[in-house]
Amino acid sequence: MIGFKDAGAAARVLMSASLAVSLACADEAAAVGACRVQEDCTERQRCVFLGADERDGTCVQATSTPGFPGPGPFPIDVEFHDELDVLFIVDDSPAIAPRLAQLAGAMAPLVEVLRAVRPAPSLRFAVTTTDAGNPQCATTAERGALRMESCRARLGEFVAEGIDARTACTAGCSLDSLTLRPTPGREGEVAVRPWLEVAPSGDNLPDGVELAEALRCAVPQGVAGCEFTSPLASLEQVITRSEDAGDPAYGFLRETADLLVIVISAGNDCSVAPGHEAIFGDNEVFWGDLQPPDLSPAICWRAGAVCGGPGPVYDNCSPVDRGDDGERTSADAAVLTPTRHFADLLTRQYLLRNSIAIGAEVRLWTVGGVPPDYAEGQAITYADADDPAFQTQHGIGPACSGDAMAAPPAVRLLAASREFGLNAASICEDDWSDAFAQAATVASANLGSQCFRYCVRDADPDTPEIDAVCDFSLYQLGEGSTPVPTCVRQDGEWVSQGGSPRCIIVHTGPDISPRCAAKGSNAEFELRSTEAEPPGSWYLASCWQAWNPTADCPDL
Template identity: 35%
Template sequence: MPTIRRRSPWCSALALAALAPAAGCLDHPLEQVHYHSEAEVIVEPPMDPRRKVDILFVIDDSGSMGEEQAALAANFSAFVEVLERLDVGADYRIGITTTDNGHPWCTGTSPEAGALQLRSCRAHLDDFVFSPGTANEVDRRDIACEQRCPAELAELGTLPTLTDGDPSARSRPWLERSDGTSNVPEGITTAQALACWGPQGIDGCGYESPLEAMHKALVRSGTDGEPGAGFVRDDALLQVVFITDEADCSLGPAGAEAFDPDGDQVLWPDPDAPVPPSAVCWNAGVSCETAADGSTHCEPADLDARGEPAAAGDEVLQPLSRYLEILDRIDQRKRELSGSGESQVLVSVIGGVPEGYDGHGLDYGPGDDADFLDDFGVGAGCRSGNGQAVPPVRLRALAEAFSPDGSNNLYSICNDDYSPALEAIAERLVDVLRPNCVDACVAGADAIIDGALPTCTITQEVDGVSHRVATCGHEDDGSWSLPDGEDLCVYAVTGDELHPTCQRNSRNVELRYLRAPGVSLGQVRTTCEVSDDPAVACR
């Protein structure tokens, strides 16, 4: 709730009455407000929107992911360009880990187990060769790394930075950018850096464990002494992005038993197979039913090594509740600290769903490829020239649980171009970031022309010098720009252009700022006339 500074008993009472309709639980905490006459409101500070977001990418590094990692490296720019737009100016961190959490059948890999990875793909090119020296060798060094990351960036690392829990400047295993300044060495853009840091190789464990990798990454972030300690900030949104072409296989307490060739092999499609296929993961974590129309619908299930509903401690895969609970704890803590009623955690998946998937109508049928069915336990969720992908049932359930407005947050890994998916994920973050709603019913909002609001004055003080903030330029194509010679500008919007948070809280003016990279905000103050008829102006 706003804080009222009483200067005139009569005008304070009037102001409180004007705010009464919006005195309930706000979706976002709005700015501190001071009334100093019957017709004006001072908003301090108007530039306190939440702009912090921590993004964890969990990237499949198994043998089939060469083309997908190449597509990701080629399109990281689409993601960061949204976050770095002048009208967004996100304070972001990007951390990357793999889906390799180890497995009894993966003795030749070095599981990252949720540890954040930050090294140039040029520095570990051998990881981009699957099954080297065999008939099954796959070499993706060129397309997944060398085409996007020049040789001179083989030793690319981050510049030293501080964290809230570590006052010593040191290189961190994540990319970060704040106030237009990043921890990427000078002369290299964040997109160029991600094209080198993003690709993880294709020699990781083929029993992918994206959910457990996420869990361990989040635990590591909160553990002193870990290289990734402090990655997740209390006052930042958390976005998790999974990129995988297979079903989750995060082993639980009874996991080893289910994969033991000397065991019952109930979950094996072929008990005589020399190696357990990934179908064991599907059969242990998914339950399906066929509807009257012939379509097949599947949901997560916690099964034991006999394929029965598992008692606690007997699950082949870690229960999905394990991952729901850690994200929910993080979400609740962030809500308490921010005072926000909206979700502070988002989850997205680029996985085995059809191209153009809109969030509805997945069919988990057996498909028409018998070999794929034997290998993975289900028909392909999507196909492309590069192969097929398994439907992500457990990942889908987690993503849907952390989609605040129910919007689609699953995208097809079979699409050759990941820029639409990455742009959509970034734009969803922008929608959730806290807007600059003026926390009062402003007079004259209908008089806004090209972003200028005559009833509000916005000033900035830097080094003791105060000046009025310029109105941004409104271009013919509808975009906004910094006027010549200005490093900060503002434009006002109202009506249908208002952020939904402003509309829900009966606020009629939103201020949007553009500022040049690296520019200090100083102290900014907004003074606006208050409407004498809020029931009409802010209905």
């Protein structure tokens, strides 16, 4: 997550405070009657519906008492998000072969976390490869093209250079094909899209196919791709294609959706800058002792990384901009596209989304050359390899090694992703289930119901079931506010009141989600809506925090 969101949120809270409608939350409020709609209560009462049971609402007195630690209700903006686009950029070089099976196996925990979000979000999943079109490789590179096809339909891509990884596909995937249903596009045209889409309104999956199974078949990309892996260039190509009305990928990246980019790469990033392709052709500066046709991705390490210390063990290594002559240069003259360029690209995506949907997040997560159980700030060992063949291949020793797997330090990927709020995971670990579940947990934190960031409690032991009473409003920049009712239960379903197309459920007590409980919240807001949210809109929750000296509850 980019850090500059909070300033804007704080500004909106100040704006909202001046616009807030008065609301209801009582410290020693007594239940004075049952209600089904607000009109059942008096002017100084609120009809409150809490929890997921079938009971009627309760009229609660809306008067302040000395039990409250402030002069009035505390307003805070609440941003409901229900869209997430997930882009997989998957290594398809021979080096990924030992991890293809566990890549397929990690899809179930990823899906389990995302599908647990309430209410169910609108999810999109797309896949491309790390083959961005390096001059050393065949001209059949994906170059950011989205691929949505069962691996069983392309088993030939799982065989290359004496490697046969077909069982990694057939063991994890049971679908001979993945025939998707047509869906409307950005302009409303209906066609088959090169991505998976699952939403409360429907999905484009084949009949009887679960999302996790479709991803197990679609995400592994084989081993026949380019060894000069360029995931950052592939990311830029996907963004360009998504904005090109003539490309099948057009419209994949929704301007109103959160974005999670997952890069799986066993190599270094070799994203060559336009006009500098000669470093893989006839410019020998970065070749070391090799000559064509035996050039290796070590070119990319020499061209894009610098290490401190004399070696063979180095103090640290980091990205560097080098020119065609091998010397340090400006970013504009670098032979590999600077990592700052890709960070700025994702920052622009963040700003674009926040100009339309306030609070949308953009995250980049890497599964690559870092130590097992890697955490942000953890030291990475930088040293020349004991194995001469590994040193020749990568230009540096491995940052991690495991069962049939070793990977060089992912210095360029880490530099590009550092400000986007997710840790990296080690490609050398033999099970990615926990790592993918963690990535999904972080990515889904901005989706669905929202945890009220302060602890809201009722101080009256006679009404313990009433933990939080809040009023809600929908705000649009330049348009003012519209009251939003709480939802009511009818025939076992939550419905809105007064003809409003939206309503909000306040979850408390045992009905609160583990995610919100873990944050110390005891109030959780869930939006139910029958129409799209207006652009540039957000919600205001005005709630009291009742003083309860025996509760482990932070003050406002």
